[in-house]
Amino acid sequence: MGPEDGRVTARAAWYRGLASTALLGAFLILPALSVASEALALLLVVVGVAAGAGLRASADPWLRGVAPVGPLVAIGGLAVSVPPGAVSELLLGVAVVLFLVWLADDPRRLARGALRAVPTVAIAGLVTVLAWGSAVVLPPTAAPLGVAAALLLAVVALVSLLIARPELIAAEEEAAAS
Amino acid sequence: MAALALRDPVPLFAALPLLAAPLAAAVASLGHSADHELRWRDRGTGREVEVTGLVHPDREADADDLVVTFERPAQLYEAAPPEVVHEDGDVSFRLRWGASEPTVANVAPPEVTWIDPTGLAERRATRTQDPLVVERFPPELLRLGRARLEHTLALPGETPSRRIGPSGEFFGLREASPTEPPRRINWRATARVGRLLANEFEVDRTGDVLLIVDARPTSLGHAIDERLLGVSRAAAYGVADAFLHQKARVGYARFGEFLEAVPLSGGRAQRLRLREAVHRTVLSPIAGPAERCAVSARRFFPSGVTTLLFTSLADETSFDLVPHLRRRGFPVAVLSPSPLQAMPRTPRLAEDVEPLAERLQRLERRTRVARAWQDAPVIDWQDYWSLEGLVSLLQRPRWGRRTGA
Known part of the structure; x- marks a missing residue:
């Protein structure tokens, strides 16, 4: 037996619609870059996103659990069909981050889940942007790549720690004040 | 795997946020807790069982992501789906069940879990609560x-009952009814007050x-x-x-x-x-x-x-x-x-x-x-x-x- 939140206000519906539209929009750009048939890629995106949204609205908990599979299959299909390039890599990363935003807006839970998921999504987005920046800006030799990877891990660990334990910043401020 | 097989870096960029998200969710969940105070009771009567309650989290900020689930005792049936409302930093709930026959059932306290909005990390309540007893008997x-x-017992009369009756220890006076037997009338009190008063007794049990x-x-x-x-x-x-x-x-x-x-x-x-x-x-x-x-x-x-x-x-x-x-x-x-x-x-x-x-x-x-x-x-x-x-x-x-x- 699962919980049923009886309050779905207009504002809640608006937030949820925003997340789904953003996901669909991000996914719809990708077929234009695909080397495969554009119509086929478009079909994959529309079917994947529609299946995900439909299953998430289902009353069956098992079906709700498998709802993310649709968008994931769509994005997997697009990832292998898009040619390598800075723009396509960035777009794909952003699309997956938007998928996380969509995941956070579960219609069975309290609205504005995407806002509450900002720490999680921000870390995932930061990782993507740093990885993409390293790939595009840094010269393709082994040594800078290692430095970039180490920096990436260090920054991600630091940001994660600060998000999880915000009192650490306050403690430092208090120590500085005294 | 696809990136290695195709020698194509693009799938890596798709996988990176998906791989980083569970770790990020796990780290971000460290500051959250599902510990709470539970106030609940059975408000139903007769065959209807209506359990209402309030889950008040220790940290108000965690209330929005608390997921409350209930386990219905086998003796009761579900009359309506459970209602769970997040409001003012609390989670209130209303369960409408029914008893098809007389029953004494223990309702387990609701399972309260803090779940990350993306659903990738969760924390369970560590404090245990007492079950709620639902009792339904023939009236x-x-x-x-x-x-x-x-x-x-060897010495009857040691335990006075709460029941008031015609015999036992003197309990008090009351207005006499028209059909009151004369031996139950307190004649002295009647004479003093000017209207019929009867004795009441605490029945021995x-x-x-x-x-x-x-x-x-x-x-x-x-x-x-x-x-x-x-x-x-x-x-x-x-x-x-x-x-x-x-x-x-x-x-x-x-x-x-x-x-x-x-x-x-x-x-x-x-x-x-x-x-x-x-x-x-x-x-x-x-x-x-x-x-x-x-x-x-x-x-x-x-x-x-x-x-x-x-x-x-x-x-x-x-x-x-x-x-x-x-x-x-x-x-x-x-x-x-x-x-x-x-x-x-x-x-x-x-x-x-x-x-x-x-x-x-x-x-x-x-x-x-x-x-x-x-x-x-x-x-x-x-x-x-x-x-x-x-x-x-x-x-x-x-x-x-x-x-x-």
């Missing part, structure tokens, strides 16, 4: 306290009652036995509650393979002991011999104590209990929940034969009840929501002695 049990019980629940398996099958035992448990607890309220002493015994007994006692502590014992009463896999029940009962309880036996009378072994108990000095009355009400209503025979089969079942039941009546008064409990028969039997004066016990 006639409220009148059961007037029943006369056999005294087994030192009677004892022993409740024995037959938890042995029968030929009816596990499902029906379970259901009948559930009804018997509820009735036993309801009867115990009614007598304890009148300050009588109540003992309880469950007989399966062996006898497990709660000795005679009164008060709130005994009510809790009995509630625990009733909840522990489950169907025994092995049926013990009837004589063992009587012999063991005599070790725990004095002879002459008014005894109520809850048994379905579905098997030959059920009939043996009464004579053995009587032989050991227990005046017994049998409350027998009818198995006919507990049987599933799925027709298994042809349409024209089914009514005949039902009639035969009813006749067989009547024969069994009549046979049991030879040893002790039997209440054939057909409507589980009414115990009128039991109440009227127990209110008959000295019924136990008339049965020859």
Whole structure:
């Protein structure tokens, strides 16, 4: 037996619609870059996103659990069909981050889940942007790549720690004040 | 894997956020908790069970992502889907269930979990809460306290009842009714006040009652036995509650393979002991011999104590209990929940034969009840929501002695 939140206000519906539209929009750009048939890629995106949204609205908990599979299959299909390039890599990363935003807006839970998921999504987005920046800006030799990877891990660990334990910043401020 | 197989870096960029998100969610969940304070109660009456409550999290910021799930006891059915509302930093809920028959059910506290909005990390509450007890009895049990019980104490009159009646210790004065007997009028007080006043007394109550629940398996099958035992448990607890309220002493015994007994006692502590014992009463896999029940009962309880036996009378072994108990000095009355009400209503025979089969079942039941009546008064409990028969039997004066016990 699962919980049923009886309050779905207009504002809640608006937030949820925003997340789904953003996901669909991000996914719809990708077929234009695909080397495969554009119509086929478009079909994959529309079917994947529609299946995900439909299953998430289902009353069956098992079906709700498998709802993310649709968008994931769509994005997997697009990832292998898009040619390598800075723009396509960035777009794909952003699309997956938007998928996380969509995941956070579960219609069975309290609205504005995407806002509450900002720490999680921000870390995932930061990782993507740093990885993409390293790939595009840094010269393709082994040594800078290692430095970039180490920096990436260090920054991600630091940001994660600060998000999880915000009192650490306050403690430092208090120590500085005294 | 796809990136390596295709020698294409693009799938890596798709995988990176997906790989980083669970780690990020796990780290971000460190500052959150599902610990909470739970305030809940049963507001329903009769067959309706309405459990309402409030989950107040220790950290207000965590309320939005608390997911509250409920486990419905098997004895209750769902009348409407649960309502859970997040409001003002709390989570309030309303569960609408129903009881198809009298029951005593423990509702487990709701499972409260803090779940990351993306659903990738979760934290469970570490503090445990007490279950909520849902009790539903036939309403006639409220009148059961007037029943006369056999005294087994050496000094009767030690325990005054809460009931006000025509005899016992003086309690107070009240306005006399037009049909008041003259001996109950307080003539001195009447003369002083100028209108008729009657005496009220606090009824002495030192009677004892022993409740024995037959938890042995029968030929009816596990499902029906379970259901009948559930009804018997509820009735036993309801009867115990009614007598304890009148300050009588109540003992309880469950007989399966062996006898497990709660000795005679009164008060709130005994009510809790009995509630625990009733909840522990489950169907025994092995049926013990009837004589063992009587012999063991005599070790725990004095002879002459008014005894109520809850048994379905579905098997030959059920009939043996009464004579053995009587032989050991227990005046017994049998409350027998009818198995006919507990049987599933799925027709298994042809349409024209089914009514005949039902009639035969009813006749067989009547024969069994009549046979049991030879040893002790039997209440054939057909409507589980009414115990009128039991109440009227127990209110008959000295019924136990008339049965020859």
